Amino acid sequence: MSLALPETFAFTQSSLQTFVDCPRRFWLTYVARLPWPAEEAAPMDERERLLQWGARFHHLVERLERGLDPARVVQDLDYPLDEWVASYRRHRPRDLPTQYRHVEQVLSVPYRSTQARYRLAARYDLIAAERQGDAARAVIVDWKTSPRPGRRTQLQQRLQTLVYPYVLVEASSVFPWGPVDPERVSMVYWFTAAPDTPVVFPYSPDLHAAARTRLTQLLDDLLARETEADFPKVPDTPENRRRLCGYCVYRSRCNRGQAAASVDELEDVEDLAPVDLEASLEFTLEDVEEIAF
Template identity: 40%
Template sequence: MNTAPEHGGNMLPDDFQFTQSNLQDYLTCPRRFDLRYRQRLQWPAVQTAPVQESERRMKLGSDFHYLAHQHALGMPLPALTALAENDPSPELGAMWRSYLAHRPTELSAAGVRLFPEVTLATVLNGWRLAAKFDLLAAQPDGRVLIVDWKTNLRRPRSDRLRARAQSRVYPLVLAKAGESLLGQPVPADAITLVYWFTAAPADPEIIPYGAAQLAADESFLADLIARIAAADTFPLTDDDRPCRFCAFRSFCERGDVAGPLDEFEDDFAFDDFDLDWEQVSEIEF
């Protein structure tokens, strides 16, 4: 039996930054958070099977994000369409056509300011909390749209999307730190979070925000961050279903075989495959 301790032995480094991703890891399984972020354990296991299909989906998601990013920056539409339609994967062209037909109308409104792939950060309980946005769209009337592109195989359930850490972190960070980017305060009731799906382009998840939700999210996240920072034990989750899609499953003796990709996206992985954010500009509140 694996006798690795439940805790990493070291406190979080002073420069550790919380994100929706690592907070979600903790909520899913405290042990995963410990292994990934405190112990920084590199464990050679794939998350899903078949591996080649998983890698293909990862590249497809990355390519779509690139096209959407370049479009927001003002790259000519014909050039982007040619890239999509000439891609070896016909799915990218289909995704791009769906994007052009169904992307939020606010993105092309007169006077809108688009900020693709930008990071904002605030501080909760003395710890940095950062959000990496696919796109922020600032309307002339002060409203701000958070758009998150999702390239899942299927549209996730609304209740599960709204329960994700991302749905709390993104609007809160924008409300707290948006003035640094936009030059004016961003009231909570001016914020709307939109999850847009290539698998359901006409059915985005639209989540309005407000002062009451901001207060609730700030309390929840501040308490969560304080609990993580003070913890010296990180127990394994009692629910072993997510373990099928966790790279540490064999380390924790929760199985050796990766779960199937279609179930992975349905049940536990609503976030797109990780993209390379190392070069993304950052603005801190």
């Protein structure tokens, strides 16, 4: 017996973060694939608006980064998108490499367990890179549109901060500027709520080795489980109810309260985004050939 995931399932920072936050939520979402019975955050229309603004902002900045005429990109924008895009143009992270820009880039690397072959995938808002002589340099930029900027200590704990540079270094030989050494990679979180104070995480060979160990342990642990009972609920504490269950669609099923938590308390609006199971399964064997390194 082994965990019932399709062989083409791609683990992402989001599904791994779900497993770390609450194993039961991983089970319900990715293995049982239960429909989502409750709203994640209140009020519902505010949640929808935040998600739509976030998606729209990503689309607009993507067009700017692809070199479209800014005057056309910002045409007829309403608040807050007009202000967010103007802020981005004023406070785009400094000193980004200029030779190569990859927007909405998906990369994946293989992960082999004793029983199956899976992939670890990441979708990047922006990778800016260059090669000077023998050395490449790459900066990963992630745009965040939450009502509050993320705190450094919290971002440091998030698996995104570990998975993104790890996958980039491992897969970087597919690029004309690659491969890149870990010490020449950094990750920048840029916030609409604090456009002039991005949070930067340098990467290093030690962090890369630690990331490999952590990810291997995490995936080994996850894939060694089989049944719902192997995926327990997060402990029922006031802190976990506030931080996790309050935003979780399964809270009535788990008896963790009825009312959704307020979006005002949320630090990463992407946590509200519906889980896209199709995206987790989108790496067909054909895709794997295309994006494999």
